[in-house]
Amino acid sequence: xxxxxxFHRRMQDLMDHPERWHAxxxxxxxxxxxxxxxxxxxxxxxxxxxxxxxxxxxPTERAGEGDRRVLPLLEGCWERLGRTARAxxxxxxxxxxxASLVDFLLGWMERxxxxxxxxxxxxxxxxxxxxxxxxxxxxxxxxxxxNAPDDLPPIRVIEEWTIPEYGERIGRRLVAMMxxxxxxxxxxxxxxxxxxxxx
Numbered sequence: 001x002x003x004x005x006x007f008h009r010r011m012q013d014l015m016d017h018p019e020r021w022h023a024x025x026x027x028x029x030x031x032x033x034x035x036x037x038x039x040x041x042x043x044x045x046x047x048x049x050x051x052x053x054x055x056x057x058x059p060t061e062r063a064g065e066g067d068r069r070v071l072p073l074l075e076g077c078w079e080r081l082g083r084t085a086r087a088x089x090x091x092x093x094x095x096x097x098x099a100s101l102v103d104f105l106l107g108w109m110e111r112x113x114x115x116x117x118x119x120x121x122x123x124x125x126x127x128x129x130x131x132x133x134x135x136x137x138x139x140x141x142x143x144x145x146x147n148a149p150d151d152l153p154p155i156r157v158i159e160e161w162t163i164p165e166y167g168e169r170i171g172r173r174l175v176a177m178m179x180x181x182x183x184x185x186x187x188x189x190x191x192x193x194x195x196x197x198x199x
Contacts, residue, residue, distance in 0.1 A: 011035040021055065066098025066140040066155075074104060076111070086117065090124040097128050099139035099159075099166070106170055109177065115184065122186030126193040129163045137166040167194035 014020060014032055021029065036055055078086050090105065105125045112118040129135075139158045161169070171191070175198060178187040191198055 008035075015055075018055075066094075066096065066100045066138060071100060071104060071107075075107065078108060078117075079113075083116070087120050090121045091127075093131060097131070097137045097163075099137050099161075102128065102137060102166065102170065106173060110173065118184050119186045122184065122190050126186070126190045129193050129195075135163055137161045137163065164195040167196045170194065171196040 011032055014024070014028070015036060021032070024032070033055055078089060081089065090108070094101075102125065105121050108121045109118055109125065112121060138160050141156050141158055142154065171194070174187055174190055174194075174196060177184060178191070178198060188198070190196075
């Protein structure tokens with residue numbers, strides 16, 4: 001019982017300090033999200049709803065910084081959004097072509113519920129190679145928690161690829177989508193953008 005009380009106090013304290021949310025590890029962030037959903041479900045308070053809305057942006061922002069470890073938290077997050085919000089999420093851009101962003105969009109395309117969703121996300125994916133200005137895709141890991149007592153840098157580059165090299169990595173999944181009946185119209189544009197042969 002005391003353990004449950006301690007957990008509740010720790011989650012409540014963390015919920016009251018949003019400036020800490022980006023520094024916690026992903027397991028704690030997941031617990032915090034679950035805790036806040038339960039709290040809102042029990043109280044229905046508008047302040048609780050506002051905090052939940054702010055908390056929901058944290059995993060998305062972390063994905064934009066390119067750490068693949070956050071992707072399981074984001075899976076299917078678009079399903080709760082309206083069309084405008086989905087388009088805004090798909091088109092969000094941090095200025096760097098992170099591998100996690102590419103993989104997030106590709107996974108979204110594979111699970112898209114309708115042609116409009118597929119087109120919106122496919123257009124966003126097709127724009128990335130021309131937007132980077134660097135000609136590369138990078139995979140990084142953030143330091144979790146950010147204030148850990150070590151000498152690791154806040155963001156560490158794990159691997160880099162040229163656009164065609166990363167195109168090879170994602171090509172098979174795109175071609176598999178293109179072969180569906182009816183074939184999604186946006187796929188050939190994505191293939192050309194990433195310099196992927198449809199064969």
